[in-house]
Amino acid sequence: xxxxxxxxxxxxxxxxxxxxxxxxxxxxxxxxxxxxxxxxxxxxxxxxxxxxxxxxxxxxxxxxxxxxxxxxxxxxxxxxxxxxxxxxxxxxxxxxxxxxxxxxxxxxxxxxxxxxxxxxxxxxxxxxxxxxxxxxxxxxxxxxxxxxxxxxxxxxxxxxxxxxxxxxxxxxxxxxxxxxxxxxxxxxxxxxxxxxxxxxxxxxxxxxxxxxxxxxxxxxxxxxxxxxxxxxxxxxxxxxxxxxxxxxxxxxxxxxxxxxxxxxxxxxxxxxxxxxxxxxxxxxxxxxxxxxxxxxxxxxxxxxxxxxxxxxxxxxxxxxxxxxxxxxxxxxxxxxxxxxxxxxxxxxxxxxxxxxxxxxxxxxxxxxxxxxxxxxxxxxxxxxxxx
Amino acid sequence: xxxxxxxxxxxxxxxxxxxxxxxxxxxxxxxxxxxxxxxxxxxxxxxxxxxxxxxxxxxxxxxxxxxxxxxxxxxxxxxxxxxxxxxxxxxxxxxxxxxxxxxxxxxxxxxxxxxxxxxxxxxxxxxxxxxxxxxxxxxxxxxxxxxxxxxxxxxxxxxxxxxxxxxxxxxxxxxxxxxxxxxxxxxxxxxxxxxxxxxxxxxxxxxxxxxxxxxxxxxxxxxxxxxxxxxxxxxxxxxxxxxxxxxxxxxxxxxxxxxxxxxx
Numbered sequence: 001x002x003x004x005x006x007x008x009x010x011x012x013x014x015x016x017x018x019x020x021x022x023x024x025x026x027x028x029x030x031x032x033x034x035x036x037x038x039x040x041x042x043x044x045x046x047x048x049x050x051x052x053x054x055x056x057x058x059x060x061x062x063x064x065x066x067x068x069x070x071x072x073x074x075x076x077x078x079x080x081x082x083x084x085x086x087x088x089x090x091x092x093x094x095x096x097x098x099x100x101x102x103x104x105x106x107x108x109x110x111x112x113x114x115x116x117x118x119x120x121x122x123x124x125x126x127x128x129x130x131x132x133x134x135x136x137x138x139x140x141x142x143x144x145x146x147x148x149x150x151x152x153x154x155x156x157x158x159x160x161x162x163x164x165x166x167x168x169x170x171x172x173x174x175x176x177x178x179x180x181x182x183x184x185x186x187x188x189x190x191x192x193x194x195x196x197x198x199x200x201x202x203x204x205x206x207x208x209x210x211x212x213x214x215x216x217x218x219x220x221x222x223x224x225x226x227x228x229x230x231x232x233x234x235x236x237x238x239x240x241x242x243x244x245x246x247x248x249x250x251x252x253x254x255x256x257x258x259x260x261x262x263x264x265x266x267x268x269x270x271x272x273x274x275x276x277x278x279x280x281x282x283x284x285x286x287x288x289x290x291x292x293x294x295x296x297x298x299x300x301x302x303x304x305x306x307x308x309x310x311x312x313x314x315x316x317x318x319x320x321x322x323x324x325x326x327x328x329x330x331x332x333x334x335x336x337x338x339x340x341x342x343x344x345x346x347x348x349x350x351x352x353x354x355x356x357x358x359x360x361x362x363x364x365x366x367x368x369x370x371x372x373x374x375x376x377x378x379x380x381x382x383x384x385x386x387x
Numbered sequence: 388x389x390x391x392x393x394x395x396x397x398x399x400x401x402x403x404x405x406x407x408x409x410x411x412x413x414x415x416x417x418x419x420x421x422x423x424x425x426x427x428x429x430x431x432x433x434x435x436x437x438x439x440x441x442x443x444x445x446x447x448x449x450x451x452x453x454x455x456x457x458x459x460x461x462x463x464x465x466x467x468x469x470x471x472x473x474x475x476x477x478x479x480x481x482x483x484x485x486x487x488x489x490x491x492x493x494x495x496x497x498x499x500x501x502x503x504x505x506x507x508x509x510x511x512x513x514x515x516x517x518x519x520x521x522x523x524x525x526x527x528x529x530x531x532x533x534x535x536x537x538x539x540x541x542x543x544x545x546x547x548x549x550x551x552x553x554x555x556x557x558x559x560x561x562x563x564x565x566x567x568x569x570x571x572x573x574x575x576x577x578x579x580x581x582x583x584x585x586x587x588x589x590x591x592x593x594x595x596x597x598x599x600x601x602x603x604x605x606x607x608x609x610x611x612x613x614x615x616x617x618x619x620x621x622x623x624x625x626x627x628x629x630x631x632x633x634x635x636x637x638x639x640x641x642x643x644x645x646x647x648x649x650x651x
Contacts, residue, residue, distance in 0.1 A: 021534075025532075026532075134532065137576075137577050139572065139573065139576040139577065140572055140576065141569055141570075141572050141573040141576075142573070170459065273534050274534065274535060275531060275532060275533065275534060275535060276532075279531060279572070280531065280568045280569050280571065280572035281568075281569035281572045281573060285562060285565045285566050285569060288565035288568065288569070289558060289561045289562060289565050291565070292553050292556075292561045292564060292565060293553070293554065293561070294554075
């Protein structure tokens, strides 16, 4: 098992939650202090560099118009890390491909970062959460279709080496596609795709041999999604893989660990107005029938309303002393039927630099060596696919 | 409180290529084409029952609305307008009044700019379709970016007039409602509720045209209606007092008076 350090680069310095209606999309940016932003960006990047030095892999992502995430263009932070780190795998999870104007730009950006980093790119492609619809003004009813057409274009752009080609699809028309540079990794960087409810998507992810990742969901649900992936995983020579993200905090005592986890769980308590949580057509008609009956208000509200102990029991929060965290990860590994990549949100909210550093150091020194040997669930290395 | 009407309904489909359009007919008399709004509330509103006493009211459901299908190639009101003109021809509907409400008003305007030979009259009720102001003017309230409570307060003079009890509706009815919402976004997300080309085509409309507007419409204000009417040769504007975005639902008497006087 490999472990990825992740922070969403929050900007938590806003008025109390009950004084604002939405922490996404519409919160006025006069509340953003650029000088503080300067400090935070550099602090978060320093913490990524430390995680690299401590032997962790790195994951970045992006959100726009949100206090939850200052990383508004993940290829930018990834490019900085490509230059400033020396060894970590660099996972972007992901490129908001359904919300981008041109997938070929993504193919080029990732190829450039792959060359700069010497082949360390792990390339996520995501449909984007509901809030991203508004910043990008993407039609909310076709984001899955845009995701898959975009992935098809990127794969072709990465693997076509005999000159230019044209692409005339449903969403994008491009001519003379012929990217320079091409990726460092051959035949191409590995693709990761996220999902939370879209069973049809998970089947395609499995059949195309991409890594499937899901975040912050109860273990029974994750197990069902992982089993669906395993069921549809085709023996196509591609390695595939399974990834899960919990919140992670390690400390000297259980009490201290739970306090740290509670600070990271700020993420679970962010709020947004209902129209931003469920734009029309983002989820299927069947979900929205439940909404008309008053039973569905957005996909993650139910889990987010729960307390820390519940979240810990569900595997959504992993917190404790090093030995306790090792046990929790082994339990989660068993509950999920094995998986390959632990994506760890180790910083969020107001969690200080000092506590973040301690979290990274304790995990790297005292936890990672004990779980690294957990066998990959998809036992086919990526390098084999490249042969 | 709105609810199903007692007027008998005949429902059918017309196929144009790979598009299946659901057609509903109510009442007896000279035919009138009614293009419902995006919420489809017309079929639960008392004005329709009364209109159907003297007219055969024919409703078209746009692709993805009602039980009409929604092929992927249908992306905007241009597409819908061409299909509807084909449906009118197929059904032999000629020289009849066309009444469009909200989204349906926009479709009616699109149809009329392409070919209004089959229109005796064009009535547009709280219609979308054109951009009047500058780039940062929200001509049409953004129903997808505002809190649902805010949208309701903009839409209705009295919110009670538009209430429906969905808790007891069967799933197949809720399926239609949920799919209508999705299909509206599919076709109208961006450019938001308008076609930038439509304003430049409105000069082609020769049919007698009346815009009917709620005085308290908070979704598209009466200033928008005035500007819209000014772009259509000879168009008149009638403002209904004590009504919001759907004056035909909130003030059926006043609405029917205006409509009947116009099409008689």
